[in-house]
Amino acid sequence: MRILVLGADGYLGWPTALHLSAAGHEVGVLDNFARRAYDEELGVESLVPIESFETRIEAWREVSGKTLTPYVGDLTDPEFTTAAVRGFRPDAIVHFAEQRAAPYSMIDQAHAVYTQTNNVVGTLNLLYAIAEVDPDIHLVKLGTMGEYGTPNIDIEEGWLEITHKGRTDRVLYPKKPGSFYHLSKVHDSHNIEFACRIWGLRATDLNQGVVYGQQTEQTDRDPRLATRFDYDAVFGTVLNRFVIQAVLGRPLTVYGDGSQTRGMLEIRDTVECIRLACENPAEPGEFRVFNQMTESFRLEELAKTVAEAFPGDVEIEHLENPRVEQSEHYYNVVHTGLPGLGLRPHLLSNTLIESLFPIVEANSERVQDGALLPSVRWRGALRG
Numbered sequence: 001m002r003i004l005v006l007g008a009d010g011y012l013g014w015p016t017a018l019h020l021s022a023a024g025h026e027v028g029v030l031d032n033f034a035r036r037a038y039d040e041e042l043g044v045e046s047l048v049p050i051e052s053f054e055t056r057i058e059a060w061r062e063v064s065g066k067t068l069t070p071y072v073g074d075l076t077d078p079e080f081t082t083a084a085v086r087g088f089r090p091d092a093i094v095h096f097a098e099q100r101a102a103p104y105s106m107i108d109q110a111h112a113v114y115t116q117t118n119n120v121v122g123t124l125n126l127l128y129a130i131a132e133v134d135p136d137i138h139l140v141k142l143g144t145m146g147e148y149g150t151p152n153i154d155i156e157e158g159w160l161e162i163t164h165k166g167r168t169d170r171v172l173y174p175k176k177p178g179s180f181y182h183l184s185k186v187h188d189s190h191n192i193e194f195a196c197r198i199w200g201l202r203a204t205d206l207n208q209g210v211v212y213g214q215q216t217e218q219t220d221r222d223p224r225l226a227t228r229f230d231y232d233a234v235f236g237t238v239l240n241r242f243v244i245q246a247v248l249g250r251p252l253t254v255y256g257d258g259s260q261t262r263g264m265l266e267i268r269d270t271v272e273c274i275r276l277a278c279e280n281p282a283e284p285g286e287f288r289v290f291n292q293m294t295e296s297f298r299l300e301e302l303a304k305t306v307a308e309a310f311p312g313d314v315e316i317e318h319l320e321n322p323r324v325e326q327s328e329h330y331y332n333v334v335h336t337g338l339p340g341l342g343l344r345p346h347l348l349s350n351t352l353i354e355s356l357f358p359i360v361e362a363n364s365e366r367v368q369d370g371a372l373l374p375s376v377r378w379r380g381a382l383r384g
């Protein structure tokens with residue numbers, strides 16, 4: 001298949017592009033390097049150094065003999081987006097290219113407006129490009145489990161059958177997200193469902209859990225193929241952040257009482273889920289939703305697992321929660337769609353956690369201490 005990966009310079013887009021290329025697909029890679037610009041703005045860097053887009057692409061050609069076709073530009077530019085889709089003529093488009101940090105979207109008004117404009121307008125331009133170039137192109141869009149929030153009923157895969165006053169209908173699952181970033185994904189989901197229902201496009205919305213890990217079979221083949229490893233309180237995902245804190249001898253910072261439960265998955269499962277979704281497309285007109293997670297953990301439990309895996313003393317510290325989120329809540333997620341297509345998950349193990357310790361040790365001099373602690377607060381609305 002011909003697959004265009006949007007956001008291919010990012011944490012997940014890059015290893016996904018390599019995984020698809022290794023599986024024999026013709027892969028195009030698109031990015032506007034916004035993620036590298038947020039690093040400059042926030043004064044932080046990936047813990048593991050990453051190469052330029054050109055060097056990565058060239059390294060993959062040397063290692064695998066396979067070519068990735070690059071497109072550099074911004075999805076909020078409609079001409080660029082349509083030209084890229086027309087130029088590559090994909091069978092499937094994997095869309096990772098959004099501002100993805102909840103804390104970044106909550107910094108102030110300017111960051112909330114940027115996040116929603118970037119994400120919602122970029123996706124809308126993409127829907128128009130697909131409709132114009134070829135409505136048969138399968139859109140595989142990254143959503144997030146955070147779109148659902150923590151409802152007191154089971155979380156179904158995108159849709160809910162309800163009976164109201166004796167009548168029954170199938171509706172999009174009601175969402176109660178926890179940040180302006182998560183809201184941007186909810187808005188995207190509605191726009192994509194609309195385009196499927198009205199224009200007959202085909203799409204898979206992958207409501208992904210929190211990803212951990214840093215290595216895949218392909219990124220391991222050469223240090224120049226490494227993907228990002230973020231540790232800061234804005235972009236670092238929770239398990240990766242705990243591992244870094246353990247190695248540096250800092251307390252693992254759990255927000256609130258740590259009873260919040262989140263769906264999670266390993267990076268090797270992310271790339272495999274995307275391959276499965278691309279190779280098993282949605283039907284024309286179908287808006288298909290999968291909950292892309294393999295296990296749920298309470299944050300407190302996750303911190304204890306990292307502390308136990310680390311061969312030294314580790315303290316766990318509870319910080320006042322900078323976010324506004326429920327503790328001690330019900331959390332039961334249906335996630336049978338991807339296993340039904342053949343996913344065999346890598347469950348969280350001490351071996352995986354232990355494999356991250358040497359990566360952190362080798363790069364520990366790059367850590368900026370100040371970046372580990374949360375500075376963005378959910379309460380109060382700041383003008384930017």
Ligand code: NAD
Nearest residue numbers: 007009010011012032033034035074075096097098100211
């Ligand atoms: P990332 O920030 O590392 O990568 C996103 C990439 O998209 C970046 O390289 C960025 O430069 C690019 N981009 C952003 N806006 C763009 C635009 N307008 N035009 C072109 N390129 C643009 O993020 P990630 O962690 O790889 O996440 C990828 C996707 O997966 C996101 O949509 C995110 O919401 C979703 N997701 C991630 C996680 C996680 O734990 N990392 C969890 C759930 C969902």
